[in-house]
Structures are given as C-alpha cells and as structure tokens.
Amino acid sequence: MFLPWHCLLLVLWLVSFIEAKNTNLEEVFHWKQVDFSYPDEETRNKAIESKEFIQENNLPLGLEVWKDKLFVTVPRWKSGVPATLNYVSLKDDDKSPKLVPYPDWKSNALPEDKLEDCDNTENGTHIISVFRVRADACDRLWVMDTGLSDVVGESKEYATPRILIYDLHNDSLIHSYTLKPSDLKEDSFFANIIVDVESDSCDDAYAYVPDLGGYGIVVYSLKDNESWRVKHHYFYLDPKSGNYTVGGVNFHWTDGVFSLALTPPQEDGFKTAYFHALSSTDEFTVSTRILRNKTLATDPHNFEEFKFLGNRGPNSQATASFLDEPSGVVFYTQINKNGVGCWNSKSKEYTPETQHLVTDDDETFVFPNDLKVDRDGNLWVLTDRLPVFIYRELDVKKVNFYIFKGAVKDLIKGTVCEIHEH
Ligand SMILES: *[C@@H]1O[C@H](CO)[C@@H](O)[C@H](O)[C@H]1NC(C)=O
Ligand SMILES: *[C@@H]1O[C@H](CO)[C@@H](O)[C@H](O)[C@H]1NC(C)=O
Ligand SMILES: *[C@@H]1O[C@H](CO)[C@@H](O)[C@H](O)[C@H]1NC(C)=O
Numbered sequence: 001m002f003l004p005w006h007c008l009l010l011v012l013w014l015v016s017f018i019e020a021k022n023t024n025l026e027e028v029f030h031w032k033q034v035d036f037s038y039p040d041e042e043t044r045n046k047a048i049e050s051k052e053f054i055q056e057n058n059l060p061l062g063l064e065v066w067k068d069k070l071f072v073t074v075p076r077w078k079s080g081v082p083a084t085l086n087y088v089s090l091k092d093d094d095k096s097p098k099l100v101p102y103p104d105w106k107s108n109a110l111p112e113d114k115l116e117d118c119d120n121t122e123n124g125t126h127i128i129s130v131f132r133v134r135a136d137a138c139d140r141l142w143v144m145d146t147g148l149s150d151v152v153g154e155s156k157e158y159a160t161p162r163i164l165i166y167d168l169h170n171d172s173l174i175h176s177y178t179l180k181p182s183d184l185k186e187d188s189f190f191a192n193i194i195v196d197v198e199s200d201s202c203d204d205a206y207a208y209v210p211d212l213g214g215y216g217i218v219v220y221s222l223k224d225n226e227s228w229r230v231k232h233h234y235f236y237l238d239p240k241s242g243n244y245t246v247g248g249v250n251f252h253w254t255d256g257v258f259s260l261a262l263t264p265p266q267e268d269g270f271k272t273a274y275f276h277a278l279s280s281t282d283e284f285t286v287s288t289r290i291l292r293n294k295t296l297a298t299d300p301h302n303f304e305e306f307k308f309l310g311n312r313g314p315n316s317q318a319t320a321s322f323l324d325e326p327s328g329v330v331f332y333t334q335i336n337k338n339g340v341g342c343w344n345s346k347s348k349e350y351t352p353e354t355q356h357l358v359t360d361d362d363e364t365f366v367f368p369n370d371l372k373v374d375r376d377g378n379l380w381v382l383t384d385r386l387p388v389f390i391y392r393e394l395d396v397k398k399v400n401f402y403i404f405k406g407a408v409k410d411l412i413k414g415t416v417c418e419i420h421e422h
C-alpha cells in the first residue's frame, strides 16, 4: 500500500502530541511496590517473617529534595512499615531504587513502648510516622512526626506529635520539640510542615504546622523554643467540597487547613502565606507578621488580618502547595483532576480563569500527594494511589508510585501562570 509522505508526517505529528502529554514533567522514579535497603538478604527475610516488613503496606507520600538526596516519607498508615523517613540518591541509575532509611535504620525502628515526651532513648530518637518534611535554606531537615502508627488498623500512639530537626551536612538530630497539650485537640492530625527562615538568619526560624483534623495552625519558634496554636474560621473545610472520586473510589473527607505557600519577604520584611483547607476550593492569605507573633496570632480581634483571596473552581481541591520565588508561581496538587495546578501570585485575581493545569494524567497522576520546587527551579511531584491503598487494595502488578520532575520555566511558558513584571 502506498502511503503519501505528507500523510506519514501527519501521523508522526499526531503521535508526538499523544506522547507530549507529560513531556514537561520527566518521570524520574517509579515503583510497583517499594523495597528498603536492608544490610543483607537474611535481615530482610527476618523482617518479613516477623511482619516488621509487609511490603504491600508501604505507600510513599511526601517528598523533598536536598542536593542529590530525594527524601521519601512512608507514613505508618498500616503495620509493616520498616522505615518512615527515607531517601534515594538522585545519582542512582535504578528507576526503582530501594529506599534508604534516614538518618539510619535504628532511628526508624519502632520502640517497644510509648516514648516519654522529649525522650531520647539509648538508641537515639525514634521516628514513628512522618507524612511530610521540609529541607530549609540553612540545610536542616524539619520532620513532623505524628507519633502514631498503624492509623487505619489498631492505631497505636508511640509519641506526642513532635518536630525533629536534622543537620543535613552530618545527619545528626540537632533539635526536637514536642508539641504542648495546648497545641493539640482531640482530632488533631499533622500531615505537613512549612518552614519560614532566611539563610542569613538561621536561628530566627518558624515552623507552621497545619492541623487538618483540629482546624488550626501550630506555630513553632525555634529561637524562643515555643509554640502556639492559631485558630480561624478559614481553617475549616467547606462542607460542600468534601466529595472525592479518585482512582474509581468515592469517599468523603473533612480535612481542614492543609498547606501554606510562602512568598519572599515583602516590604515590611514579612512573607505572605497563601493557605487552603483540603476539602475546599477557596484560597486565603495571612501575613507571617501575624503568625509569627504569639500575641497577634492568638488575638481574636485580628480576624480580618486573614483574608479570602478567591476560588479555584469546582473539583480543584488541593493537598500540598509551594511557591516558586523567582517566578512567583504557586503550584498545588489537583487530586480530583489527577494533575498539578498553578497560579501566579503577581496575578491581580484569584479565579478559575487565572489558574492553569500544568499537567494531568489519569494513570500516572491518580493522587498527586506532595510537591516542592528545588533551588535549581525544578518542580518535583510525588504521586500515588492513596485512596485505593486505604479503602481497597493496590494492584501490585501495576506501577503505583511515581516521582516526576520538570523545569518551572517550561511548565508555565505561554500559560496564564507566566507573568513578567516590568
Ligand atoms: C535499642 O536497640 C536494641 C537493638 O535494636 C534493642 O534491643 C533495644 O530494645 C533498644 N532499646 C530501646 C530502649 O528501645
Ligand atoms: C553536626 O552539626 C551540628 C551543627 O549544625 C553540630 O552541633 C553537631 O555537633 C554535629 N554533629 C556531629 C555528630 O558531628
Ligand atoms: C524546649 O522547650 C521544651 C518544653 O516545651 C523543653 O522540654 C526543652 O528542653 C526546650 N529545649 C531547649 C533546647 O531549650
């Protein structure tokens, strides 16, 4: 059969479009199931035998990039998670590398009993269960440990929620802080940590820890070694936005305030925090001038310092968000759209029209769970199938977890998220 050249070219051109779907984001790693870098096969077999390691119960959730380390958290949702805080090397050629416990195996082992507050046992501090971490401008890793294991099973509390801070240059624990009883509510759940610090004043650091179950934000000041709880109506869910259908599973979540994205310091020296609840499509703002000052943050007269910014439109519920300082773009996950959205903070308006879906894919972006922009201007995204994992069962023959990367400038080029100031 004779196929004219121009027809063939047309076909090739169309094929290039189909493949182009995720070209802006490069797949860096993928796993059907994750494995861990046990010292030897015998130790691994023993861990499997004793049910310390139940492979199908391990779901990667949070990520962070620091130099050539890519941190991957594996929360203890179920039993059989051998290490909750891990990394893989970006120098690794393996597309499905084994997770390496951070800072070591010992710290990731479950203790025999509940830990006393601020207790460092003979084996150092145990890290119980981590959802998200943050590497700050001063090369420290901030770890939010929920202290809770086997959340969907028997649920055991090993420690009061606490913040652990590691020095990334020598991997040692430099500080730990257990949240105070007044920081906690009965339904508190701390799945995220946002760090506010500049590299020229490392001691003057603050952590903002959203409480998605108790509808508050716990602020921690490293300098003062003190924490306080901030309340606001805007931290609650929108009851009409709790309906999700992800990976064929329909479910209802009541999650409140989930993430804050910080601008660079503004004229007054403070940052603007863009924040949202997970079960909501609204975005709000508050200055860190309020959050960082215990008196201002806890004074109900300051209600109006928290402002409604706008709405992203139907089905735009987001977990993690992150502001890329050079471009001013806020990236956020789009769990009901299987993708990643963006909005430029230089934009005058926050409406569905000023948002852009930078990528979406029904197979590889089923549940985009965490994202960060590294110091070289790359967006990193971890995707998994969390609702299938929690409510059904993962198909271990399929790829279930992905890590993608893309240059911010390419992702926003020619979209509503690209704004140049004159
Ligand atoms: C310390 O680690 C050893 C070996 O892993 C273990 O036998 C011991 O029970 C641990 N001690 C505590 C207090 O957790
Ligand atoms: C690691 O560095 C910190 C400074 O950030 C220092 O205080 C600590 O002693 C160092 N630890 C080790 C084991 O070298
Ligand atoms: C920080 O505060 C806690 C009490 O909230 C205390 O137990 C701990 O020792 C303090 N750490 C430092 C380094 O002062």
Ligand SMILES: *[C@@H]1O[C@H](CO)[C@@H](O)[C@H](O)[C@H]1NC(C)=O
Pocket: 243, 244, 245, 250
């Ligand atoms: C929830 O979403 C599903 C489909 O996504 C829809 O069929 C159902 O009617 C929705 N329920 C409510 C209460 O909106």
Ligand SMILES: *[C@@H]1O[C@H](CO)[C@@H](O)[C@H](O)[C@H]1NC(C)=O
Pocket: 293, 294, 295, 296
């Ligand atoms: C907090 O704000 C109050 C009221 O504006 C001010 O008097 C106080 O100095 C501030 N505290 C700090 C630590 O900046």
